[in-house]
Amino acid sequence: MIVQSVASAVPARSRRFRTATVAALVLALGPALAGCATDPSPTAPPPAGAPDQAGPTTGGPAAGGEEVDDCSLLTEAEITDVIGRAGTGVAGADGCVWENRETGHSVTLFVGRPGTAPQGVLPPPDPVLGEPEPGPDGIRFVIDEAEFADGDRICRLRVVTSVVDDRDRDTMVRLAGLVRDRL
Known part of the structure; x- marks a missing residue:
């Protein structure tokens, strides 16, 4: 019952806008954040089997x-x-x-x-x-x-x-x- 009242309190248009905004942010920031996950330092060992090894x-x-x-x-x-x-x-x-x-x-x-x-x-x-x-x-x-x-x-x-x-x-x-x- 609480879920229904919260969901009905937020207009459907506003929920769609937030969902679209979050999706756009994930698509825009995802590649940038993924790049932060790798260690570009030359001392880091390459992954096993990497072609550039x-x-x-x-x-x-x-x-x-x-x-x-x-x-x-x-x-x-x-x-x-x-x-x-x-x-x-x-x-x-x-x-x-x-x-x-x-x-x-x-x-x-x-x-x-x-x-x-x-x-x-x-x-x-x-x-x-x-x-x-x-x-x-x-x-x-x-x-x-x-x-x-x-x-x-x-x-x-x-x-x-x-x-x-x-x-x-x-x-x-x-x-x-x-x-x-x-x-």
């Missing part, structure tokens, strides 16, 4: 200060040898991707920013991805990728020609050696 995929300075273009680190012939007809690599948030659209086979190479593998040591693996398997030459295999350090940068390489076994690992090791020689 290891930096831009192309154009970042190399150990000597020069720019790195992930797509230039492997030749078209080397990629074609692995996945067949591929064309040129396409730079994106996850590195450079070469894909054979006819077969679905692909190679992806990501080179992180300087400092992402300090003193050539890979950062601790993300526990969500499971325990990495050690490989040769300081390479570790995490799910379907080879992770390795070159200088103070983390590098990730994925070769997909088989999804039923780990036969792509030897190819990843070979290509990782080529990338290390060229960085």
Whole structure:
């Protein structure tokens, strides 16, 4: 009964106006307040698995200060040898991707920013991805990728020609050696 008397005491037009005003304020202030929730300081750790975790995929300075273009680190012939007809690599948030659209086979190479593998040591693996398997030459295999350090940068390489076994690992090791020689 009290609810009815309070509701009837406030005109319906006034209630609609307040509701519309509150909705407009939430829409206007929501994005601004959401921005306040993140810590922009460089010392805050990035969220696990964030694409920017290891930096831009192309154009970042190399150990000597020069720019790195992930797509230039492997030749078209080397990629074609692995996945067949591929064309040129396409730079994106996850590195450079070469894909054979006819077969679905692909190679992806990501080179992180300087400092992402300090003193050539890979950062601790993300526990969500499971325990990495050690490989040769300081390479570790995490799910379907080879992770390795070159200088103070983390590098990730994925070769997909088989999804039923780990036969792509030897190819990843070979290509990782080529990338290390060229960085």
